[in-house]
Amino acid sequence: MHTAHAIEVVGAEKQFGVGPGAAWALRGADIRVPFGSITMLVGPSGCGKTTLLSIIAGLLRPTSGKVSVLDRDIFGMSDAAQVEFRRRNMGFIFQQYNLLPSLSAAENAAVGLLAAGVERREAVKRASESLKTLGLEQKLDSLPRTLSGGQQQRVAVARALVHEPRIVLCDEPTAALDGKSGRAVMEMMAQVAVREDRAVLIVTHDSRIFDFAHQIVHMEDGRITSVERRQEAALVA
């Protein structure tokens, strides 16, 4: 495992609202995500996990604190540079998949490439290859509504990885899946997403997938309470 950190957050605070009604979602959170690892961020609902994930993704600006991703201060960039940085370097997997219902599986998986300006035919071709490696070669032209939850999440995995991002951020990727499908998705993540120059950060409640983690970060009440490092993670190449 690398010693360098793909993600480093120091003293992140996030306040929602102002005045007496203000709520603190983060109260000085620190987290380091090493390269070549899967890090899981766990904790009770409302403890600030998703807020911290959104801040790392550059989708939410912290009230204070420093956020460094791939050695770049993402909140020191212009908005346009931040969008470009996110598009190039990050892949997202959401709890509800967030596939576009009007696009086929292959087109959904190609969205990241299309956003990067890759020509449609080429983007769909590359996305199709990616879906084939995830076992969806029979479903390339299927609309999301015709796919099972596990298949939809595999399309989401393909969409997150097709442009070969160095950081993959996942929000409860297995929460809507049964145990078998969830495990299958995690096996793919472990095989495809984790490499020496990459890192995966997963927000999850799902203890069934803890075996895949190299590092489990526990959060509570807007703070990191403990970091549990593991010697071996399941099925990591």
Added chain:
Amino acid sequence: MFFIALRMLTFDTAKYLGLIFTIAFSTFLISQQASVFASLMTRTTSQIRDVSDASVWVAHPEHRYIDEIKPMPESALTDVRGVEGVKWAVRLYRGLSRAKAPDGTFRTCITMGVDDATLVGLPRKMVLGDVESLRQPDAIFLDRFGYSYFFPGQAFKLGAELELNDRRGRVAGIIDSSAPFVTFPVIYTRYSLALTYAGQERNTLSLILAQPEEGITPDQLAARIHERTGLTAMSSRSFGWQTIWFYIKNTGIPVNFGVIIIVGILVGTVVAAQTLYLFTLDNLKQYAALKAIGVKNLMLGAMVLLQSSVVGAIGYGFGAAMCVSFFFFTKDMPHLRGFITHYEILAGTAALMAMIVVGASVLSVQRVVSLEPATVFR
């Protein structure tokens, strides 16, 4: 990314058709009602427009519009002819008379009496017969809708007779005159014959048609006639507008149509803009996902604008086609003839729809641009 925008737009067929028909019906309502109003106002000037030979109209100073004419003494014609710059001037009679068909069908008709010698003032479009036949004894020209009223189901033929003020009128020609404001049949005859069809008054000269000499405009000649004779004189165009303005100022027509058109615009604007905006709101989650993935605001705005433009263009096309079809299929109905789609109104409606689409797009784009992409994690 634009194909994604179009897929998002067309994926839910019900919503897609709902958007299109909202704009289509708004377009139809606005353009159809505005065209009916414009056509109705145009119909008030039908007898003016049908006279293509003369460009200046002279009337009694107290006249108010073509349907309310105070006859002038015969000497007025001599006075007008004496004005410098008048190339020629002729009489024109306009009045109402009751006509009766052999089977007893009767109706009030607009009777136009043109100069006996020159026949100046006749409409140029003949359906049957020729202009010179108006010189025959008791000859009248009847407009084709009047013919169909008096002789229903009969093919156009010359020689049919009508009784006008206990005198005979023989149909010597059938003309295609413009539809009048009220759907009275229109009869053209010689001036001298027209007087016999009308109730006698001391003064009988309804109007004088005049033509300027070369180098003098109708407006210049009209001003000169007014100055020299004290009569009201104006160009055909001004006379038409005077009549239109009379109806606008003195009837409830513009108010009623105005209310309908304004309500149509307001309802169309609100419903169309709101529907477009709600469509974007329905897709916010998808936009948030695209934004999180790295699609720039500019591209998202272009996608929204494309969706609105496509819906706007198709909806407007359908609405305009409905409007044109309405007038096409009703053009031969006697009470609706003369009602047409005015291309200026279609152009204005297009501009209005474009404003609605752009306005709704701006609102939608603002919503998308200000969208917090972190919502995809919630």
